[in-house]
Amino acid sequence: MEKPTVENKVKEIAEAMGLTYLCESWFRANQAFDRFRRQGDRREVTHPDGLTLPACLYVQPVAGxxxxxxxxxxxxxxxxxxxxxxxxxxDYKGAEAQEIAERLKGLAVRFIVAVNESGFFVPVAGQINYRVAFDKMDANLCIVTLSLTLQEQAGVCFDYGL
Incomplete structure (x- = not known):
């Protein structure tokens, strides 16, 4: 059984939404996303490991x-x-990029609703900051990134062997 970490809980929520899930640094995520291959000029892409888009990326936290x-x-x-x-x-046009960004913001909203319904975390409310990036990775992606603190609802009793 996996440890009940914040990351494992986020993974469970993302996968329940039907999203490909990655937990990586920006560097490693860039490598994973760069393995997607475009089918002709269409937006359809394939990945050698069977990953699909859209995807949820949990960027490894550095603080909390x-x-x-x-x-x-x-x-x-x-x-x-x-x-x-x-x-x-x-060769995306501004309107196309904005449409994709809006769809991804919709996924982000659905994710927050699922976080709040999961019971894993103290409910997320109020203002949540996000950023939209169109050229952050080597692959041609639109990325919407939420910046938030997820606090576990129930704590874990740790035995550090002291």
Missing amino acids: FLNFTSQGFVRDAPSCLISFADAMPL
């Missing part, structure tokens, strides 16, 4: 906080970057 309770539990709360990526036309 641990919330210690008086009952001996610890709740992890990483500062997360969660991205949604899809293929772009090779």
Whole structure:
């Protein structure tokens, strides 16, 4: 059984939404996305490992906080970057790019709703910042990235062998 980490919970939610899921650094994600191959001039792409687009990328967190309770539990709360990526036309027009970005923002909204319905995390509410990138990766992708803190609802009692 996998440990009940924030990342595993995000993975479960993304996969339940039918999305390809990756947990990588930006560098490794770029390598994975670069393996997608375009079929002619169409947006349809293939991947040697069978991955599909759109995809959810959990960028490995570099910060966060641990919330210690008086009952001996610890709740992890990483500062997360969660991205949604899809293929772009090779010579995209502004309207095409905006349409794809809006669709990915819709996926992001569905993801937050699923996070809140999962019971895994303290409900996400209020303002959530996002960024849209069209040329961040070597592959021709549109990427919408959410920046948020996901705090576990229930803590885990850790035995560090002290």
